[in-house]
Amino acid sequence: MLKMSDPVLKVEGLKTSFFTDDGEVPAVGGIDFEVKEGEILGIVGESGCGKSVTSLSIMGLLPSPPGKIVGGHIYYQGEDISHAKESKMRKLRGNEIAMIFQEPMTSLNPVFTIGEQLEEAIKLHNQRLPKKEIENRSVELLKRVGLPRAKELLKEYPHELSGGMRQRVMIAIAMSCNPKVLIADEPTTALDVTIQAQILDLMIKLNKETNTAIIMITHDLGVVAQMCQRVVVMYAGKIVEEGPVKDIFNHPKHPYTEGLIQSIPDLHGKKERLYTIKGSVPKPGSITKGCLFAPRCEFVMDKCRVNTPELSGGEHKSRCFLHQEQGRKEVRT
Amino acid sequence: MIESLLHVENLKKYYPIKGGKFGRVSETVRAVDGVSFSVREGETLGIVGESGCGKSTTGRMIMRLIEPTEGKIVFQNRNLMNLSKKEMRKARKDIQMIFQDPFASLNPRHTVEHIIEEPMIVHNIGDRKERKARVEELLELVGLSSYHAKRYPHQFSGGQRQRIGIARALAVRPKVIIADEPVSALDVSVQSQVLNLLKDLQEKFNLTYIFIAHDLSVVRHISDRVGVMYLGKLVELSESERLYDDPKHPYTKALLSSVPVPNPNVQTERMILQGDVPSPAHPPAGCSFHDRCPFAMDICSKERPHLKKLEDGRLVSCHLYD
Numbered sequence: 001m002l003k004m005s006d007p008v009l010k011v012e013g014l015k016t017s018f019f020t021d022d023g024e025v026p027a028v029g030g031i032d033f034e035v036k037e038g039e040i041l042g043i044v045g046e047s048g049c050g051k052s053v054t055s056l057s058i059m060g061l062l063p064s065p066p067g068k069i070v071g072g073h074i075y076y077q078g079e080d081i082s083h084a085k086e087s088k089m090r091k092l093r094g095n096e097i098a099m100i101f102q103e104p105m106t107s108l109n110p111v112f113t114i115g116e117q118l119e120e121a122i123k124l125h126n127q128r129l130p131k132k133e134i135e136n137r138s139v140e141l142l143k144r145v146g147l148p149r150a151k152e153l154l155k156e157y158p159h160e161l162s163g164g165m166r167q168r169v170m171i172a173i174a175m176s177c178n179p180k181v182l183i184a185d186e187p188t189t190a191l192d193v194t195i196q197a198q199i200l201d202l203m204i205k206l207n208k209e210t211n212t213a214i215i216m217i218t219h220d221l222g223v224v225a226q227m228c229q230r231v232v233v234m235y236a237g238k239i240v241e242e243g244p245v246k247d248i249f250n251h252p253k254h255p256y257t258e259g260l261i262q263s264i265p266d267l268h269g270k271k272e273r274l275y276t277i278k279g280s281v282p283k284p285g286s287i288t289k290g291c292l293f294a295p296r297c298e299f300v301m302d303k304c305r306v307n308t309p310e311l312s313g314g315e316h317k318s319r320c321f322l323h324q325e326q327g328r329k330e331v332r333t
Numbered sequence: 334m335i336e337s338l339l340h341v342e343n344l345k346k347y348y349p350i351k352g353g354k355f356g357r358v359s360e361t362v363r364a365v366d367g368v369s370f371s372v373r374e375g376e377t378l379g380i381v382g383e384s385g386c387g388k389s390t391t392g393r394m395i396m397r398l399i400e401p402t403e404g405k406i407v408f409q410n411r412n413l414m415n416l417s418k419k420e421m422r423k424a425r426k427d428i429q430m431i432f433q434d435p436f437a438s439l440n441p442r443h444t445v446e447h448i449i450e451e452p453m454i455v456h457n458i459g460d461r462k463e464r465k466a467r468v469e470e471l472l473e474l475v476g477l478s479s480y481h482a483k484r485y486p487h488q489f490s491g492g493q494r495q496r497i498g499i500a501r502a503l504a505v506r507p508k509v510i511i512a513d514e515p516v517s518a519l520d521v522s523v524q525s526q527v528l529n530l531l532k533d534l535q536e537k538f539n540l541t542y543i544f545i546a547h548d549l550s551v552v553r554h555i556s557d558r559v560g561v562m563y564l565g566k567l568v569e570l571s572e573s574e575r576l577y578d579d580p581k582h583p584y585t586k587a588l589l590s591s592v593p594v595p596n597p598n599v600q601t602e603r604m605i606l607q608g609d610v611p612s613p614a615h616p617p618a619g620c621s622f623h624d625r626c627p628f629a630m631d632i633c634s635k636e637r638p639h640l641k642k643l644e645d646g647r648l649v650s651c652h653l654y655d
Binding site: 046047162164193194195196197219220222223225245246250259260263265266275276278280281 | 521590592594596
């Protein structure tokens with residue numbers, strides 16, 4: 001039996017690379033994190049930081065070739081699944097770990113009805129269920145994600161639904177087999193704010209009802225602040241900071257996290273100028289020595305360009321010499 | 334009263350849906366349905382709203398990139414709607430546009446130099462040498478270097494491409510810039526760089542911006558006044574500070590409360606709207622927001638509210654304030 005405090009999913013030193021004509025491109029460069037049962041973990045970072053590749057690696061959905069897990073382990077309930085066989089992964093996917101994607105327009109098949117797609121998911125994982133029972137379950141699932149007219153909806157095609165409704169259907173499919181972990185890759189990025197609020201609310205509700213752990217992958221710090229208990233901040237394929245949401249927002253330790261929080265325009269109270277992180281995200285593999293953030297960092301020291309800092313600290317970890325040396329609580333006051 | 338530089342009156346865009354026998358017009362989609370506002374010189378007017386509310390159509394209609402069905406666009410006391418195609422082309426020298434997608438709005442086969450020079454060629458500005466010098470000046474101005482001139486768009490990152498788009502818009506020294514979601518495709522750290530750049534340029538050249546975006550906090554940051562659109566109509570228009578601190582229209586309230594605040598210490602009381610935005614082909618009768626409005630009254634389903642001026646000068650279109 002799994003204890004409450006045990007992680008359902010644990011990632012250890014995961015390294016994923018893409019092998020292209022120009023050689024190996026490291027997308028994820030050795031990351032560790034874990035998710036406990038019923039927890040909502042946020043993974044934030046900007047485009048190209050490796051957050052989506054991390055989720056695809058966990059699901060065994062990396063396009064291979066060119067993608068490949070070149071190091072590390074992924075433990076699901078204590079079992080290493082990083083190099084599991086396809087047949088094994090098939091059983092895990094959906095049943096144990098489910099995923100929802102950003103584009104609700106493209107992740108549903110346009111030529112099948114909502115009912116067919118929902119029933120397919122249920123049938124795949126419960127081979128012997130009678131037809132009537134499958135239909136009842138589908139209706140029940142659609143109701144649970146807050147969709148009206150569930151019975152009629154089963155006969156409709158994806159194009160007849162709005163973006164928000166499609167994302168609800170995706171969540172219904174993902175939740176159809178009561179997974180232990182739900183990986184949500186930018187689930188609300190394509191949606192309008194009022195619809196985003198509905199979907200986030202639904203996810204929090206499902207998390208409370210079913211105790212499914214959620215890994216929320218997003219670039220929106222607002223979503224993280226409102227939804228997650230813990231957060232992992234990624235930069236250029238590595239974790240730069242990790243900890244409880246409140247600690248990270250109130251006392252960010254890494255200059256990158258601090259910069260990200262500072263760059264968001266405020267909804268209330270006007271700032272004249274926004275804080276900016278100079279430059280842009282480095283190309284994967286272009287920095288081989290020192291801290292990956294050093295070229296953009298305001299507090300860069302000589303050793304940052306030579307040595308690579310380790311992720312360290314207790315519950316609230318960061319990968320920065322500045323913090324490690326001076327034991328400073330905040331980067332900026 | 335301060336003279337307005339640009340004034341839009343009762344702007345409408347209807348799209349016919351043809352169907353049935355002989356392609357008869359069966360329905361009309363009212364993408365923009367009677368929008369009026371004016372913009373003063375040197376200010377930024379923000380326009381926010383969700384997808385399909387008509388904010389981009391409004392922006393494009395001001396430049397007549399989309400031909401309005403009805404309405405008046407008065408720029409420097411001249412009604413742009415009366416201009417011929419040729420005259421309109423000339424008038425666009427004063428009104429330029431920045432687009433959302435920095436990947437799609439730059440020709441991949443042209444060098445950056447060619448891209449930025451082109452508007453000057455179209456408007457017959459300077460000779461070759463002067464234009465070249467101007468391109469270099471513009472590149473420096475938007476935070477790039479003159480050696481970037483010979484490169485192609487694919488060699489730049491998203492943020493840099495948006496800077497090229499801004500340089501192109503500035504090339505002909507416009508008075509008004511219509512920016513349609515200029516930062517939505519960018520990451521936060523890059524977004525703040527571009528927003529700061531837009532503000533600096535405004536100060537330097539006394540530019541007037543019409544800033545169209547769906548991100549409420551971005552709009553708040555850059556705008557002096559903000560208009561909120563819903564289903565092709567303006568539902569509220571006021572100074573940005575007042576609008577954000579004390580929204581009047583129920584839709585504005587819901588919109589603002591839906592934004593996830595990037596601060597875990599603040600748990601906002603969310604006003605979650607039911608359902609989706611109705612199709613603009615069949616907007617609800619009366620107030621188009623009444624079917625989702627938590628404060629709807631009997632009158633709301635019968636009578637369409639009009640944009641009214643409240644005592645403090647802001648404009649709201651809602652029966653609650655009759």
